[in-house]
Amino acid sequence: MPESTFLDSTELVLNMGPQHPSTHGVLRVILKLDGEKVLGTDCVIGYLHRGVEKIAENRTYAQFNPYVDRMDYVAAISNGLGYCLAIEKLLNVEAPPRAQAVRVILTELNRIASHLVWLGTHALDIGAITPVFYCFREREEALKIFENYCGARLTTHAFRIGGLQYETYDGFEKEVLAFCDMFLPKVDEYEELLTNNRIWAGRLKHVGVLNAEECKEYGVTGPVLRAAGVKWDLRKAQPYSGYQQYDFEIPTCENGDTYDRYTVRIEEMRQSARIMRQAVEKLAAGPIMAKVPKVIKPPVGEVYVSIEAPKGELGYYVVSDGTTQPYRVRVRPPSFVNLQALGRMVAGGLVADVVAIIGTLDIVLGEVDR
Amino acid sequence: MADEQKPAGSPSPAPSGAGGVNPKAGPAAGAPKTAPPKPAAAAPPKPPAIMAATPWDSELARDLRDRFPDQIGETSTYLGQDFLIAKPDAIISILEYLKLEADFDYLVDITAVDWPKKPERFELVYILYSFAHNRRVRVKTSIADGYRPASAVGVHLTANWLEREVYDMFGIEFAGHPDLRRILLPEEWQGFPLRKEYSIVQQDERWVRENLGIESGQ
Incomplete structure (x- = not known):
């Protein structure tokens, strides 16, 4: 509750969304306001609910693979990687080194693409029109690589259980390296536009603060957690897909405000490019598919496997009853869990901050609602 | 049909009459270049009925x-x-x-x-x-x-x-939860979709009719 004000004011309930340009999809937020000040919020979600977990129970393991791309559709490759790793764990197989390296390259490229969508739209919400054009220009280059690799740009279905379906195309390595060379100076360009921009700093600094304790209480992960000073990244903490071989930093900040989350994500894009370069160097000839039976029938059991998706910890809890269809697939979506902290982050702030905070949480409603 | 190799990018109908409940688990996982997809023949040995923990x-x-x-x-x-x-x-x-x-x-x-x-x-x-x-x-x-x-x-x-x-x-109710409401489905929805008896095509017909103005969402 705000401290007493000079004027008597009545509470106003304001509806925002589900069709609102700055809610990044079909998110509806009901705001309780005292003038410009936000007293409380209630999120209404589920507009994009397709019952992905129910669908999983009615498909075979391989058939469900393309569906996971439709959750976090701006980082479809991460979703696919998490799912494939979970089923591989259940089958107790591991993708061959070449497949792992290609997976790392594509996943990191997808992380860059996802962060670019975040940066462009976040800046647009704040009122900076230019960055979105820059960001989508570079994202296009990343999507071209996806398209050349597997034919699809957004919902790529790039990986298969046990490895990869397709060998890389001629010139894949060259294109990836060219992307890295092209991309790093562009990140400096974004920074030039925003980092020291007074309006940008004014709108972002000390807005939507979430400290480390609160992050853990709310189960918030990913760049939001790292911006609060917790040096935790699943790629380092519990490496998968060969991430232990690569040399990279986990960027962190201290204040846990919106500006820090911006700083962390910008630096993460640079680190992703760094990982991609190393993975290209490590790319040796070899098989791309592990020995996986044609009919995937994991033994009775259950696993929880999670990866560091661009938004945070993306986990799959899969229960097998020994048949060809999963008995239960639970997706632990980072966007859904992170969105829960919205109420805490906007309380006491201004209406305009709500827009900044929704942007900085980097949610994708396809993943929130599943 | 001589089974021309198609890139099995997404689940497409099985080329030969494999039949059974699970006609198409294999091709997405198998090596794509050589063997034509055989109908599910070599099933792995029967797994134990309980988790081998x-x-x-x-x-x-x-x-x-x-x-x-x-x-x-x-x-x-x-x-x-x-x-x-x-x-x-x-x-x-x-x-x-x-x-x-x-x-x-x-x-x-x-x-x-x-x-x-x-x-x-x-x-x-x-x-x-x-x-x-x-x-x-x-x-x-x-x-x-x-x-x-x-x-x-x-x-x-x-x-x-x-x-x-x-x-x-x-439909599991948590005692002492501060705000136990539906979160993904509409408030008035009847039924709990992830229960096993809830069919994949099932829906709350009445809700769909009243709120979407159509006979069926299927």
């Missing part, structure tokens, strides 16, 4: 057993992942103990699995993580339909939405 032997498991001797039924490891099975009324104390004494301060997820044939049909699963020890543990319990497990919101704030989703999908 081994006992979980560690200091934490012993501590937990000492602390909750009657409430913890099993501490096991499967594929390197530790879990324990406890009585439903002990879950909150176990979560509290794990959070305060063993540094499991991050509740990753709460979910449920429906086993309609078992007398205690729902399996509730709490996935925990410890930043300090970089370890995960799963706390599981089985409850009957209609049993109201205690809410974990008092221990971990993140349980709020996670429990709402379990309620929404399975």
Whole structure:
């Protein structure tokens, strides 16, 4: 509750969304306001609910693979990687080194693409029109690589259980390296536009603060957690897909405000490019598919496997009853869990901050609602 | 038809009459270049009917057993992942103990699995993580339909939405939850979709008719 004000004011309930340009999809937020000040919020979600977990129970393991791309559709490759790793764990197989390296390259490229969508739209919400054009220009280059690799740009279905379906195309390595060379100076360009921009700093600094304790209480992960000073990244903490071989930093900040989350994500894009370069160097000839039976029938059991998706910890809890269809697939979506902290982050702030905070949480409603 | 190789990018109809419930599990996983997809012939040997878990032997498991001797039924490891099975009324104390004494301060997820044939049909699963020890543990319990497990919101704030989703999908009501409403489905929706008897094509006909103005969403 705000401290007493000079004027008597009545509470106003304001509806925002589900069709609102700055809610990044079909998110509806009901705001309780005292003038410009936000007293409380209630999120209404589920507009994009397709019952992905129910669908999983009615498909075979391989058939469900393309569906996971439709959750976090701006980082479809991460979703696919998490799912494939979970089923591989259940089958107790591991993708061959070449497949792992290609997976790392594509996943990191997808992380860059996802962060670019975040940066462009976040800046647009704040009122900076230019960055979105820059960001989508570079994202296009990343999507071209996806398209050349597997034919699809957004919902790529790039990986298969046990490895990869397709060998890389001629010139894949060259294109990836060219992307890295092209991309790093562009990140400096974004920074030039925003980092020291007074309006940008004014709108972002000390807005939507979430400290480390609160992050853990709310189960918030990913760049939001790292911006609060917790040096935790699943790629380092519990490496998968060969991430232990690569040399990279986990960027962190201290204040846990919106500006820090911006700083962390910008630096993460640079680190992703760094990982991609190393993975290209490590790319040796070899098989791309592990020995996986044609009919995937994991033994009775259950696993929880999670990866560091661009938004945070993306986990799959899969229960097998020994048949060809999963008995239960639970997706632990980072966007859904992170969105829960919205109420805490906007309380006491201004209406305009709500827009900044929704942007900085980097949610994708396809993943929130599943 | 001579089975021309198609890039099996997405599940497409099976080329030959493989029949059965599962005509198309293989091609997406197999090597694409050579062998034409054979109908499911070489099924792996029949798996055991129960999970082949081994006992979980560690200091934490012993501590937990000492602390909750009657409430913890099993501490096991499967594929390197530790879990324990406890009585439903002990879950909150176990979560509290794990959070305060063993540094499991991050509740990753709460979910449920429906086993309609078992007398205690729902399996509730709490996935925990410890930043300090970089370890995960799963706390599981089985409850009957209609049993109201205690809410974990008092221990971990993140349980709020996670429990709402379990309620929404399975109809498990958490006692003491501050705001137990549906979260993904509309408030007035009838039925709990992730229960096994709820068919994949089933829907709340009345809700669809009244709110969307169409006969069926299918």
